[in-house]
Every structure is written in C-alpha cells, then in structure tokens.
Amino acid sequence: MSRLFDHDGAPGSGYAQPSPLIEREDIEVTDTFKRKVMPNWPRISEPEMVRHYTWLSKRNFGIDTGFYPLGSCTMKHNPRVNEVIAQLPGIADIHPLQPDHQIQGLLYIYHEMQDMLAICAGMDAVTLQPVAGAQGEFTAIRCIQEYFRNKGELQRNKVIVPDSAHGTNPASAAMAGFEIIEIPSLEDGRIDLDALRSVVDENTAAMMITNPNTLGLFEIDIAEASEIVHEVGGQMYYDGANFNAILGRTSPGLMGFDAVHYNLHKTFSQPHGGGGPGSGPIGVKSHLAPFLPGPVAARRPLSGEDNPTPANDEFWYYWHQPEFSIGKVQQWHGNAGAVIRCWAYYRRYGKDLKLMSEHAVMNANYLRHRIQEEAKIAGLSDYIVDGAPAEVVKHEFTLSMGKLKEDKGVGAMDVAKGLLDMGYMAPTVYFPLVVPECMMIEPTETESKATLDEFAKKFIQVLALDPETLHEAPITTPVRRVDEVHAARNLWLRHDGVDR
Ligand SMILES: Cc1ncc(COP(=O)(O)O)c(C=O)c1O
Numbered sequence: 240m241s242r243l244f245d246h247d248g249a250p251g252s253g254y255a256q257p258s259p260l261i262e263r264e265d266i267e268v269t270d271t272f273k274r275k276v277m278p279n280w281p282r283i284s285e286p287e288m289v290r291h292y293t294w295l296s297k298r299n300f301g302i303d304t305g306f307y308p309l310g311s312c313t314m315k316h317n318p319r320v321n322e323v324i325a326q327l328p329g330i331a332d333i334h335p336l337q338p339d340h341q342i343q344g345l346l347y348i349y350h351e352m353q354d355m356l357a358i359c360a361g362m363d364a365v366t367l368q369p370v371a372g373a374q375g376e377f378t379a380i381r382c383i384q385e386y387f388r389n390k391g392e393l394q395r396n397k398v399i400v401p402d403s404a405h406g407t408n409p410a411s412a413a414m415a416g417f418e419i420i421e422i423p424s425l426e427d428g429r430i431d432l433d434a435l436r437s438v439v440d441e442n443t444a445a446m447m448i449t450n451p452n453t454l455g456l457f458e459i460d461i462a463e464a465s466e467i468v469h470e471v472g473g474q475m476y477y478d479g480a481n482f483n484a485i486l487g488r489t490s491p492g493l494m495g496f497d498a499v500h501y502n503l504h505k506t507f508s509q510p511h512g513g514g515g516p517g518s519g520p521i522g523v524k525s526h527l528a529p530f531l532p533g534p535v536a537a538r539r540p541l542s543g544e545d546n547p548t549p550a551n552d553e554f555w556y557y558w559h560q561p562e563f564s565i566g567k568v569q570q571w572h573g574n575a576g577a578v579i580r581c582w583a584y585y586r587r588y589g590k591d592l593k594l595m596s597e598h599a600v601m602n603a604n605y606l607r608h609r610i611q612e613e614a615k616i617a618g619l620s621d622y623i624v625d626g627a628p629a630e631v632v633k634h635e636f637t638l639s640m641g642k643l644k645e646d647k648g649v650g651a652m653d654v655a656k657g658l659l660d661m662g663y664m665a666p667t668v669y670f671p672l673v674v675p676e677c678m679m680i681e682p683t684e685t686e687s688k689a690t691l692d693e694f695a696k697k698f699i700q701v702l703a704l705d706p707e708t709l710h711e712a713p714i715t716t717p718v719r720r721v722d723e724v725h726a727a728r729n730l731w732l733r734h735d736g737v738d739r
Contacts, residue, residue: 296718300664301337302510306690310608310635310679311453311669313483313505318587321508321580330579335571338618339557346556349572351537352582353520355638360479361591364520366531368567370574372480375519376411376447381528381565382523383445383498384415384476389530389563392472393457395444397469401430403454403671408447408478417444424673428454428627430464439471449478450486451633453671454626456604465495474498474527482506483683484600484634487593491522498523507581518577532568534558546711550704598684599634600643600692606682607636609695617699622646626674635681637674644676647706651676656720657701663694 244531258728283291301307307314325331333342353365369375380398387395389467399420409419422434430448435500450458458464465475477491477499483506491499503518509576511517537559541552572578588595614623626637640651655678667679681689701709711717 245439245683253413269728284387303663305664305681306686306694307664307684308666308680308694309664310455310637311670312511312682313482313502313634313681313683314511314664315505315508315683316685317508317510317580319585321583321589324583325576325579326681331576333575339555343556345575346536346538346558348579348582350538350556352578352585352608353536355582355585356501357522357688359482359486359490360477360496360501360522361490362499363525363529364531364535364561364572365520365522366533366535366561367518367520368535368569368573369500369519369521369577370577371503371517372478372502372519373407373411374568375502375521376407376476376478377414378519378565378568379476379498379500379521379523379527380412380415380417380445380447381414381475382521383528384417385530385563385565386474386527387444392723394442397438397440397442397474398444399435399438399446399473401448401452403428403673404447405449405454405478405480408449412445412447425454427629428452428456428673430460432460435464435467439467439473441471443468443471443473445474445476445498447476447478447694449481450491450540451481453481454637454674455632455635455681456627456629457485457633461494469495473655475563480505483596483633486596487713488596492524498527503577503581504541506625508584509580514579516574518574518581520573520578529562530565531561532566533560534572535566569632577732595684596634599631602682602684602686603632603634603680605635605688606680606691606695607632610698611694613695613699614702617703618697620700622702626679634683637671638678638680639674640676640678642701644661649706649709651678651701653706653709653712654678654701657704657709659713660715661697661701663697 302314302316314365315466329344330348333345339346349367352367357363366378369378374589387393396416396418397420398409398417398423400408400412401424403424404421409421420438422438423431425431429452435446446464448458448461448464450461452458470474475494475496475498475547475566477494477496479491479499479501482501486506498521500519500521503509503520504516509517521531535558536556538554538556541555585592611620611623614620622643624639624642626639640649643654644650651668655668658665665678666681669677670679671677682694711720
C-alpha cells in the first residue's frame with residue numbers, strides 16, 4: 240500500500256503499514272529515545288521511487304546492456320535459469336537456523352558444490368564461507384598462518400608476491416600480519432625463478448600467485464616455483480580468480496599448490512560488480528583442512544534413526560565445524576544465493592565444464608587477432624602493442640597504448656572513454672602496472688563471434704579519432720568524464736537532499 244501524501248501533508252512515504260488491529264498502549268517510548276527532529280530522508284511516493292530507480296538503471300551500463308570486456312573482472316552472461324533455481328521456495332525461503340533434518344536438500348547441494356570445487360582444483364577440502372575472492376585470500380592465508388603456529392614455526396612471517404599480482408594478494412597477506420616480499424617478473428611478464436630463489440628462506444610462509452597471471456599468460460615454470468617454495472617449507476597459494484582459463488584442463492593441485500580461492504562470480508556464474516555480491520570459497524590440501532572456517536557440509540551413511548528426504552537416500556548430511564577452525568569469516572552459511580546459482584550453472588554443464596574454459600580462451604585469442612587485423616587494415620599496427628608478447632594467451636590479454644601516448648598524447652584512459660561513446664563498457668585500464676598505458680581485455684566465453692568482430696572494428700575506429708575528440712570523450716554518456724581520483728578520495732554517501 241502506498242500513499243501520495245502523509246497525514247501532515249508532506250510528500251508521502253513509499254510504503255505505509257496498515258493501522259494496527261489492536262492498539263498497544265502499554266508500550267511507552269521514553270523521551271530519551273524519541274527523535275527531537277525528523278530525519279531529512281527523501282519522502283516520496285512509491286511511483287516516484289520506482290521512476291527514480293528505473294531512471295538510474297537507464298543511466299547505467301551492465302552486461303545486459305552491452306559488451307563488457309573488463310579484463311580481470313570476467314563479466315559474463317548469467318543464465319536466467321540459475322535465478323529460477325535460486326528462487327525456488329524450498330531454497331530461497333530456508334531460514335539459517337533450520338535444523339539439519341529440514342534442510343537435507345540444501346546440505347546436499349552444499350556438499351556436492353564442495354566436492355565439485357575440490358575435484359576441479361585438485362584439493363582435498365573446501366569451505367564455502369568467504370563471500371568474495373579477496374576474503375577467500377585472507378581466509379586461506381589465515382589458515383596457513385594457523386597451520387604454522389600449530390607446528391610451532393612462528394618465525395614464518397613473509398609472503399612472496401610477483402609484481403604482476405592483483406592488489407588484493409599483498410593486501411590480504413598484510414591484513415593477516417605478514418611482511419610482503421615483491422619479486423619482479425621477467426620481461427615477458429612471467430615469474431622470475433632466480434628472483435624467487437633469492438628471497439625464499441625459513442621465514443617464508445607462502446607464495447601467492449595467479450595462473451594464468453594478470454597478463455593472461457600461463458606460468459610454464461609453476462611446478463618449479465612450487466618446488467622452490469616447498470623446499471624451504473613454505474606454502475603455495477593459488478589466486479583462483481583466473482580459473483575460468485584452466486578449468487577442466489589442469490588444476491592448482493597438479494601445479495603443486497596447497498590452497499586456492501575460487502571466485503564463483505567469475506568462473507561460474509553470479510552477477511557481480513562493485514565489489515560484490517560474490518562468493519570466494521577456498522580449497523586446501525588435507526594438512527590445512529582442520530583450520531578451515533565452518534560450518535562445512537559433511538555426510539555419513541544413513542542410519543535407521545535418520546529421517547531421509549527424497550533428495551538423498553544413501554547419506555545423512557549435516558553441518559560440521561573443522562577441528563582447529565580459524566573461526567567464522569561470515570555469518571551463517573556464506574553467500575547461499577551465489578552458491579546455488581553456481582551449483583545450477585555447474586549442473587547444466589556437468590562433465591563438459593571444460594568447454595567453458597576452452598571457449599573463454601578461444602574468444603580472447605580470436606579478439607586479440609581480430610584487433611591486430613583491423614589495425615593492419617587501418618594502417619595503425621604500430622599502436623597495437625602487445626602487453627605480453629606471446630603467441631597464445633589464455634582468457635584475457637593486455638595491450639599497451641604507450642606508443643600512442645608518445646606519438647599523439649592519447650593514453651589508455653582516452654581510448655577507454657572513446658569506447659564508451661561507441662556503446663561499450665571500457666576495458667580495464669592501468670592494470671597490471673607492469674604494462675605502460677595498459678588496457679586489459681577479457682571477452683569471456685558468452686560473447687558471439689559477431690560481437691567480437693564488431694568490437695574489434697570499433698576499437699580501431701576509436702584509435703583513429705583525433706586526439707582532441709578523445710580527450711573530450713565520453714560525450715554520449717549521462718555523465719561526462721569524471722575526476723576519478725576525487726570521487727575515490729572524497730566519497731559522499733550521505734543523503735542530505737542536495738543534488739551533487
Ligand atoms: C586476480 C584477482 N585476484 C583477486 C580478485 C579479488 O576478487 P573479489 O573481487 O571477488 O574480491 C580479483 C578480482 O577481480 C582478481 O582479478
């Protein structure tokens with residue numbers, strides 16, 4: 240029920256409760272708790288509010304609006320069937336405090352999801368608790384820390400990261416209290432084994448690395464890197480944000496890793512953006528399993544006393560708390576909605592899941608070559624400089640606008656803004672830092688050949704624009720070029736009735 244005006248004649252509230260059937264006169268709110276002044280909230284009617292949010296949504300860009308090649312962020316289409324499954328009443332209406340015997344179906348899904356993730360990564364145990372990749376990193380690093388404390392190896396206070404690492408890696412390890420040792424990459428962007436050898440010692444707790452790395456390159460020396468770290472007793476941590484490039488082809492377990500996080504919202508499917516909502520489960524080898532945060536789903540063979548549901552007639556499923564758990568990292572059972580959507584996605588692919596990673600890699604390589612071809616046709620080859628000169632990349636690739644900047648004063652940011660005027664979300668810019676004027680492009684497996692062909696053409700058309708036009712871009716978006724540093728440093732999140 241909504242009304243256009245409140246009793247005092249002010250513009251109405253969006254929603255009004257019906258009057259109570261029984262007046263409770265016995266409840267008295269003391270003056271201390273009564274507001275002296277009404278808060279300055281917007282007071283608008285329901286239709287006005289709906290119009291406001293619809294207007295906002297039309298000013299926004301999303302994967303449902305157009306191609307979104309944001310490198311490292313894996314903005315892929317989320318099949319709508321996952322939404323239907325996540326919203327089935329038997330799933331969506333469960334209360335986190337319901338006892339095990341009422342939620343055997345949900346426990347079954349959690350257990351299968353844990354199993355599937357463990358198999359994909361070559362790990363022994365999984366917790367679905369963390370709700371973001373970065374939180375998964377922190378959680379796994381804490382498990383590694385507890386493992387060493389348990390062994391009495393308290394001197395292990397260093398975590399090694401390559402200079403191409405995602406910023407969350409050093410941040411997560413620093414939050415857990417580790418000292419960060421950064422090592423330089425080789426010229427082709429891959430790990431420098433000599434640099435690694437020179438920093439490992441008995442103080443090394445772990446090395447954190449993503450493979451393929453943030454340049455989209457597979458680390459061919461990864462097994463040797465694992466050996467080097469293991470020789471001094473350290474642990475190998477796999478940032479699984481780029482799992483969508485290798486799923487079903489190889490696994491972090493095979494590469495020698497001890498712990499991994501998965502970005503369910505990137506590898507599988509779950510709408511994400513702006514830091515969430517996501518899910519960042521972690522998988523570990525058996526020696527780290529007792530430290531995982533719970534509850535995790537466990538099962539045992541059914542006994543006569545159990546009350547099986549049709550979802551499972553062989554096993555009894557229950558919540559379990561690992562023995563030396565580092566403690567809770569999230570309330571209840573993690574981001575259950577994300578877990579269900581990703582379970583639905585994986586069930587749809589089944590054992591063909593590796594087709595997803597094959598198509599993601601194929602699309603990235605195809606688009607990279609199409610951009611090069613279009614550049615040749617337009618006579619702009621000089622300005623398409625590979626960020627990582629390699630024959631084949633994995634699921635994403637980097638281009639350097641360094642030469643364009645030198646010759647014409649047009650940088651990666653200008654090209655990104657020009658792409659907005661062409662109706663595309665801009666690729667990631669200025670990351671990884673090792674590539675000058677970097678643009679990082681990740682098409683994902685859900686885009687068609689026609690979309691990639693069109694994007695390659697438009698990309699080169701943007702490069703051909705004169706510098707003045709590009710410096711002014713974007714001109715077609717609801718908001719023109721913003722001062723991003725100012726926006727990040729001077730957050731204004733409070734409503735005070737003033738339009739800014
Ligand atoms: C390589 C890498 N590591 C870690 C993360 C952090 O994941 P999240 O954004 O879920 O915290 C990302 C995010 O895109 C990433 O690309």
